[in-house]
Amino acid sequence: MGYKIIPIPGVGRPEYSIATTIPISPSYVAGITKVYYTGIINVSPESWSVILPQDRYENPFPRKDKILKLETFVLSTDADVLIKLQCFHVPYYYYQKFLKGEIDLVTLLNNSYPFVTETGYQRIDAKPLLYPISYPDLLIVAFTNYSDATRTMYFYWRGEEHGL
Amino acid sequence: MDYKLVKTEVVKKGEKADIILVDGNDVVYFKIKEE
Numbered sequence: 001m002g003y004k005i006i007p008i009p010g011v012g013r014p015e016y017s018i019a020t021t022i023p024i025s026p027s028y029v030a031g032i033t034k035v036y037y038t039g040i041i042n043v044s045p046e047s048w049s050v051i052l053p054q055d056r057y058e059n060p061f062p063r064k065d066k067i068l069k070l071e072t073f074v075l076s077t078d079a080d081v082l083i084k085l086q087c088f089h090v091p092y093y094y095y096q097k098f099l100k101g102e103i104d105l106v107t108l109l110n111n112s113y114p115f116v117t118e119t120g121y122q123r124i125d126a127k128p129l130l131y132p133i134s135y136p137d138l139l140i141v142a143f144t145n146y147s148d149a150t151r152t153m154y155f156y157w158r159g160e161e162h163g164l
Numbered sequence: 165m166d167y168k169l170v171k172t173e174v175v176k177k178g179e180k181a182d183i184i185l186v187d188g189n190d191v192v193y194f195k196i197k198e199e
Contacts, residue, residue, distance in 0.1 A: 049168055
């Protein structure tokens with residue numbers, strides 16, 4: 001609640017009614033970075049869009065020598081239509097082949113692990129339960145719009161990046 | 165079904181952004197590149 005109880009020394013039972021006004025930050029284990037990624041995207045009718053989340057320097061997640069643990073993923077859209085969310089654990093080996101142009105996007109995803117596949121109307125709230133992806137593997141997400149009109153999709157994922 | 169890989173680029177704070185990344189204490193704004 002933002003208060004720290006300070007027992008008064010030497011007076012027997014601590015006086016718990018005394019509190020400071022100094023806020024106490026939630027405790028995090030050293031070396032863990034919280035990552036939030038949120039946005040809006042228009043997805044064409046009966047098609048899917050693929051996003052490779054990257055940081056400021058165009059590094060995919062997880063970054064070097066890190067593990068990304070995905071906690072929550074929410075996808076919603078602007079109408080009560082069928083949508084699908086997929087989160088892929090992409091092996092580095094196939095990603096390199098993709099970057100070299102040796103395989104296409106579909107082949108890349110067919111060789112990846114879809115650790116989240118959720119289909120629903122208008123809103124999907126996925127809980128990957130801190131599914132871990134270790135560097136140099138990476139995260140790719142895909143949104144499918146099954147309707148016959150372009151849909152605006154709103155997405156949001158939250159995770160933690162730990163040291164290896 | 166058709167598909168496309170969405171490409172993004174970093175934009176400055178204050179510019180119109182489609183995606184926001186909160187990376188620890190760093191906040192990064194991205195725009196989706198139209199093809």
